[in-house]
Amino acid sequence: MKHLISLTALALVAACQTFPSDPVPAETTTVTIVETVEVPPPTPVEPTQGQQWLFGSAEARVAMVQDWNAIASYVEAKAASRPNASVVLAPGATAESADFLACGADQPLAAVFDADETLIWNLGSMAAFDRMSTGFDPKVWDQWEKTGAGKAVAIPGVKDAFDRIRAAGVEIIVNTNRNNANYAGTADTLKAAGLGEFAHEQTLFLRGDAPGGSGKDGRRYLISDNYCVIALAGDQLGDIADIFNDKTLTPPARKALTASASFDTLWGNGWFILPNPVYGPSIAGTMDEVFPAETYWEPAAKE
Numbered sequence: 001m002k003h004l005i006s007l008t009a010l011a012l013v014a015a016c017q018t019f020p021s022d023p024v025p026a027e028t029t030t031v032t033i034v035e036t037v038e039v040p041p042p043t044p045v046e047p048t049q050g051q052q053w054l055f056g057s058a059e060a061r062v063a064m065v066q067d068w069n070a071i072a073s074y075v076e077a078k079a080a081s082r083p084n085a086s087v088v089l090a091p092g093a094t095a096e097s098a099d100f101l102a103c104g105a106d107q108p109l110a111a112v113f114d115a116d117e118t119l120i121w122n123l124g125s126m127a128a129f130d131r132m133s134t135g136f137d138p139k140v141w142d143q144w145e146k147t148g149a150g151k152a153v154a155i156p157g158v159k160d161a162f163d164r165i166r167a168a169g170v171e172i173i174v175n176t177n178r179n180n181a182n183y184a185g186t187a188d189t190l191k192a193a194g195l196g197e198f199a200h201e202q203t204l205f206l207r208g209d210a211p212g213g214s215g216k217d218g219r220r221y222l223i224s225d226n227y228c229v230i231a232l233a234g235d236q237l238g239d240i241a242d243i244f245n246d247k248t249l250t251p252p253a254r255k256a257l258t259a260s261a262s263f264d265t266l267w268g269n270g271w272f273i274l275p276n277p278v279y280g281p282s283i284a285g286t287m288d289e290v291f292p293a294e295t296y297w298e299p300a301a302k303e
């Protein structure tokens with residue numbers, strides 16, 4: 001019996017050690033289980049080779065400064081000599097019969113330039129396309145036209161050239177394939193890049209301002225109603241004349257057209273093309289089209 005009492009006392013002592021004499025009321029606790037998932041690191045975004053060259057290289061900067069110096073020098077010299085013929089191809093002109101619009105004696109002089117990758121580099125949208133890995137997206141581009149001001153930069157050499165062209169008394173007119181519904185955003189973008197004020201349908205012409213869709217001849221004729229155009233510049237041949245945009249032309253045939261006797265003397269002499277290895281109809285051609293058969297060569301076989 002004595003043995004039993006001792007066991008009971010021991011049990012009570014053990015109970016007191018296990019449970020507090022005044023137990024804490026039970027609480028409801030919510031436990032959130034966080035599952036850890038291994039997320040692979042994002043694939044690093046890289047610019048394309050063309051973007052590295054055009055937007056990132058010293059060589060591109062120098063090429064652009066050279067080109068814009070040449071354009072300004074040409075315009076200054078031409079303005080001083082007061083030409084009576086425009087460099088805008090007349091309607092129906094061909095390589096065999098190149099004909100240019102006439103200039104009225106009292107028409108003010110103008111130089112007509114494309115905007116994208118001619119006056120400005122679209123760095124904001126180009127990087128966004130890279131990050132999205134989508135390539136060009138028209139809906140995103142439409143947003144860019146509206147809101148990109150401040151995120152596009154003037155191409156090196158353009159501001160100095162504009163100062164010289166304006167000082168020579170020549171009006172600068174922009175003819176761009178941006179949508180005319182977004183003219184305000186485009187004017188803002190040019191202004192924010194430091195290129196000055198442009199007024200819709202006076203010094204800024206956009207797609208939709210004349211018949212012909214993305215063809216620019218209609219707008220060139222419209223501009224020529226009021227101005228004698230002494231220089232055209234752009235990064236694509238359509239910035240010069242729609243005749244070069246014939247979709248049936250292969251890259252070699254398109255190249256040959258620029259070399260026709262009527263047109264060849266105009267390059268650097270009223271017509272100016274700036275480099276753009278990033279996009280546009282120049283990025284085309286098969287192995288056979290790019291590398292002429294007569295240049296075929298093989299290295300010696302490995303021993």
Ligand SMILES: [Mg+2]
Nearest residue numbers: 114116117235
């Ligand atoms: Mg362009």
